[in-house]
Amino acid sequence: MRPPLSKELWFSDDPSVIDTLRFKQWNGKERSIYFQPPSFYVSPRELSEVENGGVAVLTGKKVVHMDVRGNKVRLNDDTEISYDKCLIATGGVPRNLQVLERAGAAVAQHTTLFRKIEDFRCLEKISREVKSMTIVGGGFLGSELACALGRKAKETGLEVIQMFPEKGNMGKVLPEYLSNWTTNKVRKEGVNVMTEAVVKHVSFQDGKVEIKLKDGRVVKTDHIVAAVGLEPSVELAKSAGLEVDSDLGGYRVNSELQARSNIWVAGDAACFYDIRLGRRRVEHHDHAVVSGRLAGENMTGASKPYWHQSMFWSDLGPDVGYEAIGIVDSSLPTVGVFAKATPKDTPKAATEESGTGIRSESETEAVASDEAAASTSPPRIPQQGEDYGKGVIFYVRDKVVVGIILWNVFNRMPIARKIIKDGEEHADLNEVAKLFNIHED
Structure with a gap:
């Protein structure tokens, strides 16, 4: 289960987390990064003799x-x-930037492509030994790691830099105003965020990695994390x-x-x-x-088509999180409807209330009824400069909603799934937003 590698594992107070890989979810409950204990599996050699069959893993x-x-x-x-x-x-496998691949062995020794348990263990150790780390990439992984390392940096004095070509964090996913807000949030976590940063040349000099950007800016750092896709x-x-x-x-x-x-x-x-x-x-x-x-x-013969819209989630620490479904692409037209957040509108509070830290819909299998309760308070589009506390962002293609982001709104994914499954044209998305009860106390 990879998500905790860039989220909860970094927020653990337990020094043995590096070995045990047991982490505390935002609600305090402990869970392992592994789906099943070793005892669940049978030996590959014994598989044909197991009475009721089983699962064997050959490593x-x-x-x-x-x-x-x-x-x-x-x-x-x-x-x-x-x-x-x-x-x-x-x-x-994680992508790397060509400019990093061409930079030579010394730069490669000071670069991490973050994907596996070993990468987490290695990066956690490095974060305790160096003075400066630079994350290249402004997507999910880059932004989550930036927040996790930024929080750690407040305690240790580590300098954390994040750079990416877009104008803001999650720029390819979030509408511009929300991307800008997210960038400010990451900066508040102690991260030096460098936007519109295109890496032109990387070298290793005097014990430091030197990154030259296309616009002339130069960054000197001890270690690079490349988070530029898969x-x-x-x-x-x-x-x-x-x-x-x-x-x-x-x-x-x-x-x-x-x-x-x-x-x-x-x-x-x-x-x-x-x-x-x-x-x-x-x-x-x-x-x-x-x-x-x-x-x-x-x-086994079920002949089922893929119609269950899988969701995904991203947490920028325990206080800001969002869940999304369908096609969420910032190049599509979007309509955002927001409300004032309360203290319970955070990933931490949501998992505490539900009693489960599982954010994967596929593990909980909730279903939306045809009539979701509508809120009586009218949603509204926020004014410039306001805090985007919680809300719903609709992504539209040919007048039909094809993607939805629930921003600090939790346990409402079945409603979003039903809207996309129905595939209807909506004259007023403010009315659709009422289905999510974002104005309830």
Whole structure:
């Protein structure tokens, strides 16, 4: 479960968290980064003898060739494993900037591509040893890490710099006014945020990494974290004869996540057909859970199309968080309706109230009724300079809502899911916003 690697694990007071990987959720409840304890799994060698079947995980091996006609895969030690049905869930690897790749071995030694448990452990250790860290990237991962390290910096005096080409944090996702507000929030966390920063040249001199920007600015730092997106892992496409989407990346599959009659793909590596929103590829925790479950069901004959809209969430510390669904792209027209926040409108308060720290809808499976209670107070669009306490942002394409962000509004995702599933044209989105009860005390 990767999300805590850039969120809760950094906010733990327990020094042993690096080893145990047990973290406290915002509501104080403890949870492991692993979905199942080791006892849940059986040994691969014993799998065929287990009375009721089971799940076996083979670690330290890599599939290097896939024989689709022969229904078998070859591992990097030349072992072959046969299958009746196969699910590809290879995920992805973090992208790097070409300018960093060309910068040489010394810069590479002072650069982290953040993705795995080892990366968290390594970065946590580095954050205690250096004086300055620079995060390149203004998306989900970059902004979450910036806030986590910024909070840590207040205690240790670590200098935390975040730089990205956009005009504000989450600039590709949030409308401009909300992106600006988020940038100020990250700055308040103790981060030196550098906007419209395009990295031109990187070198290692006098024990420091020197970053030269296109506009002439120069930054000297001890360590770089590159958080600039993900490349889906599709190495098996060639040997398996599977199609890779030229625009979105990932293995092309149908709405049932099927690539061939007996091959399915789930998670980051799947470029799937969403029967409501068209062809998509999604890189979020909830989608990995939802698509994995759907593929599993379809492998047993369920024949279900992908219509459950997976959600995703991002927390900038325990006080500001948002949940989103559908296509949220700042290049689309948006309508935002906001209300004044109360102390309970935070990720921390929401998890305390619900008693669960699970933010993944796929784990709770709540469903919206056809008639969500409407608020009597009229929502309003905030004036410039106001605090965006809590609200709903609608993303519109061809007069239809295709994406929704719930800003410091929690436990309302089933309503958002239903609006997107219905796919209706709305004359007044202020009226639709009333369904979310954002004005209740």
